[in-house]
Amino acid sequence: MVQDAVNRWWWPSLMMFGPHDKDSPHSGDSMRWGIKRITNDELRQKFVDATVPQAKVLGVTLPDPELKWDEERGHYDFGPIDWSEFLNVVAGHGPCNRERLADARQGLRGRCLGARGGGGLCRQAGAARAAARPHDRPTRA
Numbered sequence: 001m002v003q004d005a006v007n008r009w010w011w012p013s014l015m016m017f018g019p020h021d022k023d024s025p026h027s028g029d030s031m032r033w034g035i036k037r038i039t040n041d042e043l044r045q046k047f048v049d050a051t052v053p054q055a056k057v058l059g060v061t062l063p064d065p066e067l068k069w070d071e072e073r074g075h076y077d078f079g080p081i082d083w084s085e086f087l088n089v090v091a092g093h094g095p096c097n098r099e100r101l102a103d104a105r106q107g108l109r110g111r112c113l114g115a116r117g118g119g120g121l122c123r124q125a126g127a128a129r130a131a132a133r134p135h136d137r138p139t140r141a
Helices: 002-015 027-032 040-058 084-093 097-105 108-112 120-132
Strands: 068-070 075-077
Touching (some): 002 040, 040 075, 084 097
């Protein structure tokens, strides 16, 4: 079961850091402005470098035949990312898109939209948090 999950989510996990720096239109500006302190590629490399040893401890095989340690760089090399799945999901054609849209049509997403949407779940969550942390309540002026 763990191996199946790793096989399914390894590549999407690498995609979650965003496009390669050379393909990311806003990374340069975000770095210059201090919004972003670590690039997409640096974060992805840190993730791979941390995850490979964890996978070894767990006895899980990462589904990348090109994954290997590069002694000279001091990092793991990994294969090219196929961005087609990522681009498909971003375009609204992901595996859960139909369900999400169906829920929205039925008003299920409206539960947290205030009085008109019901808001019951949000009110319950807010009340539970307030009860657990009374010192965090905002004061009214």
